[in-house]
Amino acid sequence: MRIKNARGAIALTAGASLALVLSACAPPMDEEPGGTDTGTDTGTTEPTGDVAEGCEDYAVYGDLSGKTVTVYTSIVEVEQVDQEESYDKFEECTGAKIEYEGSREFEAQLLVRVESGSAPDIAYLPQPGLLNTIVNDFPDAIVPASAGTEANVDQFFSPSWKEYGTVNDTFYAAPLGANMKSFVWYNPSIFTEKGYAVPTTWDEMLALTDQIAADYPDSKPWCAGIESGDATGWPATDWIEDVVLRASGPEVYDQWVAHEIPFNDPAIKSAFDVADDILRDEARVNGGFGNVATIAITPWTDGGLPILPAGDDDPQCFLHRAANFYQNNWPEGTNVAEDGDVFAFYLPSIDGESSPVLGGGEFVAAFRDAPEVAAFQEFLSSDTWANEKARVTEGGGWVTANNGLDLNNLATDFDKLAAGVLGDPNSVIRFDASDLMPAAVGAGSFWREMTAWFAEGKDTQAVLDAIEASWP
Amino acid sequence: MDWEYVKYYFNWLTGEIRDFLLVANSPGQKIVLAIVVIALFVGVMALLLWLVDRPRNPRGWLVASVFAGPALVLIGFGLVYPAIRTTQSSFYDRTSSVFVGWDNYVRAFSESEFQIVLRNTALWVFLVPILATAIGLIYAVLVDRTRFEKLAKTLVFMPMAISMVGASIIWKFVYDYRQASSPQTGLLNQVLVWIGIEPQQFILSQPWNNFFLIVVMIWIQTGFAMTILSASIRAIPEDIIEAGRLDGLSGIGMFRHITVPSIRPALIVVLTTIAMATLKVFDIVRTMTGGNFGTSVVANEFYTQSFRYNDKGLGATLAVILFVLVIPLVVYNVRQMRKVEEIR
Numbered sequence: 072m073r074i075k076n077a078r079g080a081i082a083l084t085a086g087a088s089l090a091l092v093l094s095a096c097a098p099p100m101d102e103e104p105g106g107t108d109t110g111t112d113t114g115t116t117e118p119t120g121d122v123a124e125g126c127e128d129y130a131v132y133g134d135l136s137g138k139t140v141t142v143y144t145s146i147v148e149v150e151q152v153d154q155e156e157s158y159d160k161f162e163e164c165t166g167a168k169i170e171y172e173g174s175r176e177f178e179a180q181l182l183v184r185v186e187s188g189s190a191p192d193i194a195y196l197p198q199p200g201l202l203n204t205i206v207n208d209f210p211d212a213i214v215p216a217s218a219g220t221e222a223n224v225d226q227f228f229s230p231s232w233k234e235y236g237t238v239n240d241t242f243y244a245a246p247l248g249a250n251m252k253s254f255v256w257y258n259p260s261i262f263t264e265k266g267y268a269v270p271t272t273w274d275e276m277l278a279l280t281d282q283i284a285a286d287y288p289d290s291k292p293w294c295a296g297i298e299s300g301d302a303t304g305w306p307a308t309d310w311i312e313d314v315v316l317r318a319s320g321p322e323v324y325d326q327w328v329a330h331e332i333p334f335n336d337p338a339i340k341s342a343f344d345v346a347d348d349i350l351r352d353e354a355r356v357n358g359g360f361g362n363v364a365t366i367a368i369t370p371w372t373d374g375g376l377p378i379l380p381a382g383d384d385d386p387q388c389f390l391h392r393a394a395n396f397y398q399n400n401w402p403e404g405t406n407v408a409e410d411g412d413v414f415a416f417y418l419p420s421i422d423g424e425s426s427p428v429l430g431g432g433e434f435v436a437a438f439r440d441a442p443e444v445a446a447f448q449e450f451l452s453s454d455t456w457a458n459e460k461a462r463v464t465e466g467g468g469w470v471t472a473n474n475g476l477d478l479n480n481l482a483t484d485f486d487k488l489a490a491g492v493l494g495d496p497n498s499v500i501r502f503d504a505s506d507l508m509p510a511a512v513g514a515g516s517f518w519r520e521m522t523a524w525f526a527e528g529k530d531t532q533a534v535l536d537a538i539e540a541s542w543p
Numbered sequence: 544m545d546w547e548y549v550k551y552y553f554n555w556l557t558g559e560i561r562d563f564l565l566v567a568n569s570p571g572q573k574i575v576l577a578i579v580v581i582a583l584f585v586g587v588m589a590l591l592l593w594l595v596d597r598p599r600n601p602r603g604w605l606v607a608s609v610f611a612g613p614a615l616v617l618i619g620f621g622l623v624y625p626a627i628r629t630t631q632s633s634f635y636d637r638t639s640s641v642f643v644g645w646d647n648y649v650r651a652f653s654e655s656e657f658q659i660v661l662r663n664t665a666l667w668v669f670l671v672p673i674l675a676t677a678i679g680l681i682y683a684v685l686v687d688r689t690r691f692e693k694l695a696k697t698l699v700f701m702p703m704a705i706s707m708v709g710a711s712i713i714w715k716f717v718y719d720y721r722q723a724s725s726p727q728t729g730l731l732n733q734v735l736v737w738i739g740i741e742p743q744q745f746i747l748s749q750p751w752n753n754f755f756l757i758v759v760m761i762w763i764q765t766g767f768a769m770t771i772l773s774a775s776i777r778a779i780p781e782d783i784i785e786a787g788r789l790d791g792l793s794g795i796g797m798f799r800h801i802t803v804p805s806i807r808p809a810l811i812v813v814l815t816t817i818a819m820a821t822l823k824v825f826d827i828v829r830t831m832t833g834g835n836f837g838t839s840v841v842a843n844e845f846y847t848q849s850f851r852y853n854d855k856g857l858g859a860t861l862a863v864i865l866f867v868l869v870i871p872l873v874v875y876n877v878r879q880m881r882k883v884e885e886i887r
Contacts, residue, residue, distance in 0.1 A: 178851075179850035179851065182850075182853065183850075204853060208638060289724075300833060301829055301833040301834075301847075301851075302833075303833045303835055304835075359722075359725070360721070360722060361720070361721070361722035361723075361744075362722075364744060364747055365720070365722070365744070367747065367835070367836070368720065368744070368746055368747060510851065510852050510853050511637075511852040511853070511854060514851055514852070515847075515851060515852045519835065522835045522836070523835075523836075526747050526835065526836050527749070527836075543637060543854075
């Protein structure tokens with residue numbers, strides 16, 4: 072048998088394209104393993120001691136010329152621009168190169184990459200629960216925080232924030248940005264027009280709800296939306312957490328998170344009932360979208376928009392509980408201010424005295440033991456970065472719990488309000504519970520069951536029992 | 544892969560060339576690397592083919608192994624090995640460390656949420672192939688040899704060119720719901736409002752929402768069925784049709800006694816191919832409901848368990864269940880394809 076030339080050629084072409092695909096799939100090799108130096112340090116132009124102008128705050132990180140640090144994160148698009156801009160000065164002064172990669176599939180992909188041995192140098196973990204998983208499942212992949220990072224965190228963050236970045240008594244990850252979730256968005260001009268006062272207790276808030284329902288029979292007082300692609304349900308968990316913190320107190324909250332009390336404990340059930348009173352009452356929701364079930368299919372990003380009336384119409388809804396970062400969802404040109412189109416008030420406590428705050432944030436974990444990685448991690452936990460990030464975030468919508476931040480560097484009054492609450496020593500701050508629970512609950516059954524709670528009107532006890540049963 | 548290990552094998556290259564190739568950072572380096580790899584591959588393949596071609600009468604096994612060898616290695620590495628690993632992890636716990644026997648399988652078949660998943664998968668696999676093939680067949684017969692054949696076929700075939708995610712987003716808009724007092728943004732609800740019916744929450748109303756999702760898959764697959772079946776209808780020999788006509792057949796009789804029996808093998812290939820695609824359906828469910836509202840299917844649940852809940856054992860179990868369900872279809876499909884080829 073002779074091989075015909077044409078066939079041979081086809082085989083070769085097919086094979087060649089396969090090889091091309093395979094070579095494209097090979098992992099990039101940014102740095103040699105083991106930290107061996109590729110090139111000899113040519114001792115860049117600057118001698119030590121002489122620091123370029125504007126780089127004084129960066130001298131501590133030394134000369135990192137020719138080094139690259141890869142960053143993998145779930146922060147994408149709009150916010151990515153500011154994020155990258157805040158590293159410019161670090162890159163300029165130290166000579167290091169930061170390679171930023173944002174992905175919407177971050178949470179699933181990070182574990183895949185860590186498991187396959189191609190972890191990024193630095194990852195921003197949006198949940199302490201994920202840090203826990205990584206430390207327990209891949210103890211050799213993650214590197215404890217550098218001494219400089221730890222010193223910064225001790226200086227600039229409250230102990231509870233450090234605790235969230237600690238697993239089994241080892242401190243791994245420093246906080247980056249922070250969220251303040253206990254806000255209720257409202258329309259200030261309607262409040263002025265009708266003489267509504269911003270409520271300072273839960274009962275006042277319910278009275279205001281009834282007042283609005285009476286004044287605007289064609290609208291509903293509250294609106295909500297928990298649809299968020301494959302993360303549908305998370306906004307509802309924030310709602311519940313805020314209420315647990317208020318109805319049952321921070322101690323019960325901590326026990327609930329740590330599973331020292333079952334998920335279906337009566338204390339949690341009673342908190343659900345408080346939320347139920349607003350969120351599943353057809354007379355109170357879902358302004359602009361329809362009945363209670365529509366909460367499950369309304370995109371989170373659209374949930375509060377009916378607060379802004381179309382033309383001279385009455386708003387379709389008046390109150391929307393959402394985190395500080397909801398401010399990025401208002402249409403362009405919306406004036407977010409106390410005398411503007413929309414603003415937010417602090418979700419009041421039930422006793423009217425304590426001030427519980429639900430927060431969230433990202434944590435910076437390192438996966439390579441190298442000086443440049445340690446330096447970058449240290450930089451991100453410093454007051455230098457916090458202020459630089461505040462300066463470059465010209466549009467607002469970013470805060471941190473770093474108390475080295477000068478509030479005047481924040482772009483908007485609203486950011487100052489959020490940062491002020493986070494930094495207030497009287498605030499009892501608790502981290503987003505679903506981010507602390509195991510993924511099977513915090514990113515699984517809790518989301519899923521909350522969605523069913525709205526979509527199917529599922530019984531509260533059944534919801535709680537199902538979540539408890541799924542706890543690994 | 545351990546790069547130190549790889550580099551060890553490339554020690555014969557001088558340091559700089561080696562680093563240039565293996566530490567490919569810039570696009571230029573990557574392109575050079577790609578060209579080198581392609582050249583290597585072409586070289587090795589050419590050498591092998593040349594060697595096989597050398598003897599006047601090459602031995603059969605030698606030819607077979609050179610041709611099938613690379614494919615077998617790739618199948619082994621990319622398919623068989625992962626399949627074995629997956630099956631193995633399905634007997635282990637969520638972190639793949641503790642052996643748990645059949646526990647994962649018991650869970651997958653006994654817990655009510657997974658029973659809904661299995662029910663939905665059954666619904667999909669039953670409805671999509673039958674409806675898509677039936678509609679495709681009837682359409683193919685109806686437009687066959689008409690004046691608008693090309694245009695009509697293009698219209699039905701077009702959804703095939705849209706990705707599943709794209710199609711899902713389109714249909715999500717079609718099913719979109721707004722309260723009765725607001726202007727409707729969804730096409731279907733707007734139509735309902737025009738004819739005086741209250742707008743419906745298509746995505747939410749269980750169990751009917753499953754059917755609204757299934758419609759999307761049928762919309763995509765009908766084009767495929769129509770194209771293949773139309774080609775086989777064309778391939779029916781004229782003399783058979785002629786004979787049928789002489790025996791007084793026409794219309795539905797012709798369809799039942801001549802057309803369908805003649806294209807039976809093609810029909811079965813189409814049915815099984817669509818059934819396989821349907822078993823693996825994931826994109827539509829994930830895009831439209833994320834598996835909420837009682838619409839999850841096995842493939843979606845597998846992804847959720849493996850990558851969101853980090854339960855590797857249960858994820859692997861669902862993958863194995865899917866795999867076992869697909870096998871008979873694949874076997875049947877391959878056998879039918881062989882029959883089609885024999886007939887030709």
